[in-house]
Amino acid sequence: MTGDPAVRRRRRGAALERAILYAAVQELTESGYAGLTMDKVARRAGTNKNAIYRRWPNRTALGVAAYRELVSADPQLPDTGDLRSDALELLRRANRHWASPYGEILRDLMSSSGGAPELLAQLHDHPGDEDAVWLTVLGRAVARGEVHPEALHPRVATVAVALLRNEYSVRGTPSTPDSVIVEIVDEVYLPLVRHRGVFTGA
Amino acid sequence: MTGDPAVRRRRRGAALERAILYAAVQELTESGYAGLTMDKVARRAGTNKNAIYRRWPNRTALGVAAYRELVSADPQLPDTGDLRSDALELLRRANRHWASPYGEILRDLMSSSGGAPELLAQLHDHPGDEDAVWLTVLGRAVARGEVHPEALHPRVATVAVALLRNEYSVRGTPSTPDSVIVEIVDEVYLPLVRHRGVFTGA
DNA sequence: AATTTAAGGTACGAATCGTACCTTAATCGG
DNA sequence: CCGATTAAGGTACGATTCGTACCTTAAATT
The missing domain is CATH 1.10.10.60 (Homeodomain-like)
Known part of the structure; x- marks a missing residue:
């Protein structure tokens, strides 16, 4: 040297x-x-x-x-006692990240990884993006009796963040307005988790 | 020359x-x-x-x-008279495309587009992937009285295909088993569209 | 016929990844 | 302590292909 x-x-x-x-x-x-x-x-x-x-x-x-x-995941999960508030806060955190300069780096890295699962898996530890935190938040709602236990399903828990990811990775939007965040939560996430368990007849 | x-x-x-x-x-x-x-x-x-x-x-x-x-979109929409069957068929079409050699080309092009919305928008005309076909299929279910009219919302209609896209673009899986297709339809899509309109109280 | 346009042909700068090879400092083991 | 080994530091370069520049010429337009 x-x-x-x-x-x-x-x-x-x-x-x-x-x-x-x-x-x-x-x-x-x-x-x-x-x-x-x-x-x-x-x-x-x-x-x-x-x-x-x-x-x-x-x-x-x-x-x-x-x-x-x-980038580090936020250690503090929202715990407002209300599922809608928790979900909005989590999704807003994820959105802030995607819309930030870090989000652009993330997109470029996703592209560069060539779809390799091992690499992609390392790229989703940012605030609000981990599957686990969504399961935790939904689990708390179940414990509060806000949601039936049948709603506690990985695909259900993560539907909101999957839709947000869709905006950024598939549609290529540089930022997502808060109205879309609210829409995802109010039109898809909450109806889904609230009505699962009510009845599931074919 | x-x-x-x-x-x-x-x-x-x-x-x-x-x-x-x-x-x-x-x-x-x-x-x-x-x-x-x-x-x-x-x-x-x-x-x-x-x-x-x-x-x-x-x-x-x-x-x-x-x-x-x-690549051309399939001109024939499934019309089985049953929403679950239509949704499964549509999602299987999309899945076949993503899992094919064309799917790999698609992924590479998505990467190469650098997140440019105009380019990305040109990449989603393949079978089962267009937002419009999902609205059409759901619209028919509404017309049949299978689903309440309130379910006819773009984000609701496209939730299944958004989840499938998530598998390929964000997770990087080279193919998605049919069990996942069935899971998306049965655990997320159908509960969501069937229960919207039942009641939407807070 | 003269002018313009686009096709055909050739050449090259730029950029950077990844690899190869060499020298040398530092660590390890007897 | 000394020889062997390892990794750090230094240098060089092949390979690749994109995108641009410039020139000639056929074909269309005026």
Whole structure:
């Protein structure tokens, strides 16, 4: 590595990995995924591409790792005592993320992953997007007696966030108005969860 | 253009455009979108890249045009007299498409479009994927008295196909088992449309 | 006939990924 | 301590193809 030999030691192992990841995060933040190049990351980290490729198989994998450093799921679930309020809050969180600069990075990474499930699975940990939080919120509504237990089904619990994803990934809208959020919750999600269990006769 | 000058005339206008498009269709079919290059299309069409760029702004646009030549929506809507059967048939059609080689081309084109709404909108004319057909099928159920008129809402009508799209574009699954199709229809779509209109009290 | 337009032909810059190879510092093991 | 091993640092480059530029020429238009 360049620099004053008397001062600079070679970084090895985890220290170098952190430096690379940090550089990638900075490049991703400043230039988006399109602007993220292996050359620039290596240069910024003060290393060379060999060290990067020794750790991440390709550019996409590095991009995904950097994105995950940037984004963390919100640790606090809404718990208002009312399912509609919880659902709206969760969906608004997801929407804020999709509509943000991070959302654009997310879309680019989804594209770059070439539909690889292992990679895509790593891209949905952002606020309001995890299947698990939707199950939790719906589970609480069941516990409150607000919804019948039969409504607690993974596909039912996640229908709202699936519809929101549809807006961004399939329709390519750069942002989704709050009216659509309210519509998804009031026209689809709530009718579905509230009426399941009432009767399911054919 | 090369060839016997006494025999070959320059193609102009629509004739050349058709030749280019035909060449692109063949390349897309044989090599997928990844294998589709402007050089190969030009060579195959017996022209050069200038002629292509005079008509299509970039590779993606040409890919989309070729894909649309390949794929046509099924003109016959299912009309079994039973909403569940119609919905299953429609969703199975869409699923067959997503799971086919055409589905892979579709995914690649969706990726390449970079989320541009105008391009993405051109990619969803395949069997069972158009919003309009789902509205039609649901409309017929309303007319038969199978479902209340209040259920006739665009977001409700399209929830099933949105969930299917989610499987392919967000989760990256290469194919979706029929059990998932049945689940989407029986656990989400039918409960939703059947119970909307029963009562919508808060 | 002169002008304009588009087709056909050729060439190339640019960009960056991923790989190969070499040198050298640092760690490991005997 | 010393030799062997490993990973870091450095350099170079092949490969690929997109998109653009420029030139010639056939065909259409004025």
